[in-house]
Amino acid sequence: RLQDGGRAYLLVNNPRITVCLAVTASGRKLPPFVVFKGVFSARIEATLPAIFPDGVFATCQKTAWMDEKNTEL
Numbered sequence: 782r783l784q785d786g787g788r789a790y791l792l793v794n795n796p797r798i799t800v801c802l803a804v805t806a807s808g809r810k811l812p813p814f815v816v817f818k819g820v821f822s823a824r825i826e827a828t829l830p831a832i833f834p835d836g837v838f839a840t841c842q843k844t845a846w847m848d849e850k851n852t853e854l
Contacts, residue, residue, distance in 0.1 A: 797845040812836045814852070818845035 797818035
């Protein structure tokens, strides 16, 4: 997008999210698990439960990938 006399602006906004919806072999649905791109902090830890309804697990990870560390319950 060009604005302001021909200067080029590059808007960099790369939100990323991973959502895991799982079902056990017996057919029981597991709670949704959401991973946001970001660094986990006390502020985020306090905010995430207020955003999601009860039973939804949410966390942050640098690349928004599910890994061994963030899937330990």
